[in-house]
Amino acid sequence: MAQPEFFDALETRSPEQREREQMGELATQVAHAQRHSTAFAEILRGVDAQAVNSRAALARLPVTRKTELLERQKASRASDPFGGFSTLRRGPAMARVYASPGPIYEPEGATRDYWRAGRCLYAAGFRAGELVHNAFSYHMTPGAFILESGAHAVGCSVFPAGTGQTEQQLQAITELQPEAYTGTPSFLRILVEKAQAEGIDIGSMRKAVVGGEALPPSLRDWFAERGVAVYQSYATADLGLVAYETSAREGLVVDEGVIVEIVRPGTGEPVPEGEVGELVVTTLNPAYPLIRFGTGDLSAILPGACPTGRTAPRIKGWMGRADQTTKVRGMFVHPAQVADIARRFPQVKKARLVVSGEMANDQMCLRVEASEADSALQQQIEAAVREVTKLRAQVELVQPGSLPNDGKVIEDARSYQ
Numbered sequence: 001m002a003q004p005e006f007f008d009a010l011e012t013r014s015p016e017q018r019e020r021e022q023m024g025e026l027a028t029q030v031a032h033a034q035r036h037s038t039a040f041a042e043i044l045r046g047v048d049a050q051a052v053n054s055r056a057a058l059a060r061l062p063v064t065r066k067t068e069l070l071e072r073q074k075a076s077r078a079s080d081p082f083g084g085f086s087t088l089r090r091g092p093a094m095a096r097v098y099a100s101p102g103p104i105y106e107p108e109g110a111t112r113d114y115w116r117a118g119r120c121l122y123a124a125g126f127r128a129g130e131l132v133h134n135a136f137s138y139h140m141t142p143g144a145f146i147l148e149s150g151a152h153a154v155g156c157s158v159f160p161a162g163t164g165q166t167e168q169q170l171q172a173i174t175e176l177q178p179e180a181y182t183g184t185p186s187f188l189r190i191l192v193e194k195a196q197a198e199g200i201d202i203g204s205m206r207k208a209v210v211g212g213e214a215l216p217p218s219l220r221d222w223f224a225e226r227g228v229a230v231y232q233s234y235a236t237a238d239l240g241l242v243a244y245e246t247s248a249r250e251g252l253v254v255d256e257g258v259i260v261e262i263v264r265p266g267t268g269e270p271v272p273e274g275e276v277g278e279l280v281v282t283t284l285n286p287a288y289p290l291i292r293f294g295t296g297d298l299s300a301i302l303p304g305a306c307p308t309g310r311t312a313p314r315i316k317g318w319m320g321r322a323d324q325t326t327k328v329r330g331m332f333v334h335p336a337q338v339a340d341i342a343r344r345f346p347q348v349k350k351a352r353l354v355v356s357g358e359m360a361n362d363q364m365c366l367r368v369e370a371s372e373a374d375s376a377l378q379q380q381i382e383a384a385v386r387e388v389t390k391l392r393a394q395v396e397l398v399q400p401g402s403l404p405n406d407g408k409v410i411e412d413a414r415s416y417q
Contacts, residue, residue, distance in 0.1 A: 007122040007154075010256040011310045018312065022259055025284050027053045030061075032087070033289040039072055039084035040291060055270070058292065059261065063268040063280055065294040066238070070102045081105045088287050098142040100237045106142060109287035115142070115235065116257045117150025120244035123253070123308075124209045124231035126180050128155025133173060133205060135161045135183030135191075136212070142237050143212060147182040150241075156180070163187065166194055173202045181208035185215050185223075185230065192226055209233050209244075214318060234318065238290060239283050243315050248307040251314040258283050260313060261292070262301055265322040265409045266335025268292065276300045276407030278322035279315065296322050298407040324410040328355055328362045333389050335409040338366070341384045347372045348381075352403050353393070356413045364393035373397040 006012060013021070031049035033040035043062060051057055072083030086107045088094040096108040108114055126132065132151045136144035138160055148158045159176060161169050161183075170191060181188055188208055195202045208223070211233040223230045232245040234252055242260070243252035254260050261270050262277040271277040279295045298319040305311050325334045333353065342351040350369040357363040366385055370377060378395045385393045 036087040113153035115240035118153030130179040177204040
């Protein structure tokens with residue numbers, strides 16, 4: 001029997017149907033979070049949940065970043081290690097608890113494919129009846145369990161390889177003959193190189209889903225030359241699957257269980273399609289209802305739909321970190337401060353603070369895209385910089401569209417040699 005082309009019918013909804021249905025789910029999720037999450041009861045106090053039924057309404061809600069999640073968890077360790085974000089209680093509904101660096105504690109619900117990774121593996125060609133060699137760590141963090149639950153949702157069996165013990169892992173691969181791999185790309189390369197060096201046949205493993213690290217095109221091509229088709233996944237311990245690569249190799253398709261926004265770093269303001277900014281995600285998971293969760297990662301929305309027929313939005317992939325806070329003349333300067341300065345002037349379309357000079361001789365230049373350029377505006381912006389940052393900076397007015405589209409609000413161009 002021919003296998004279906006898609007994991008489920010959600011992937012091929014029309015964009016209009018998806019938006020309509022997700023916005024309805026969003027209002028329900030906000031109301032649920034207000035009632036059952038003490039953290040969001042406070043964060044969203046006074047918000048009319050039923051009115052949060054559009055992207056414009058969503059954009060008016062505050063962004064919650066990982067630092068705030070950690071602070072709330074630390075403040076309530078004795079009574080609630082999840083900081084009031086989880087709606088689950090210990091028992092049958094909470095299958096596992098994990099610890100990420102911080103430590104930040106994350107719950108796992110007991111529902112099937114809780115992290116929604118099945119869609120990602122299916123897009124990479126994983127199919128029922130296959131064996132997956134899972135080389136993500138099974139120690140404290142959820143990475144291995146995210147991919148294992150996805151493999152089970154597809155109908156695969158899983159070998160829980162974990163990390164390290166390369167020789168034993170290669171022996172297991174030769175004897176068990178798994179069809180697929182999940183883990184980091186760096187460890188997959190170690191396995192492939194050692195197998196080649198020792199003449200070990202691991203040719204059964206023809207496909208892989210990797211995560212946790214960047215996958216440059218050169219490394220993906222290296223794997224392809226050795227017979228392994230490698231696909232990227234983008235998932236976090238807080239959100240589960242966010243986006244995944246398909247056979248089209250044109251960006252990452254956003255998962256059906258999340259709503260993605262790209263905002264200007266340091267703010268919660270959405271940027272135009274195609275502009276690089278911070279990836280902010282709202283999950284529709286009622287067990288851990290994160291509303292406008294700032295990932296701290298940079299990305300951009302790609303135009304159009306995936307050539308495979310999946311109709312969800314696509315992101316370009318991981319493009320760096322959004323937190324560009326830097327220290328200048330002994331004082332911290334934050335992206336939010338740059339955004340505050342830009343907001344004060346309607347003529348300003350975009351701003352980028354460039355910090356240059358050598359050690360102990362820092363210089364700041366705020367490069368500003370402005371619809372009007374005159375000396376009076378320049379002086380007003382210079383005064384605003386001094387007021388907001390307590391530091392002096394040169395202001396350079398440039399034509400709209402002149403600044404790079406790389407998501408950088410603060411560029412550290414100093415020489416540290």
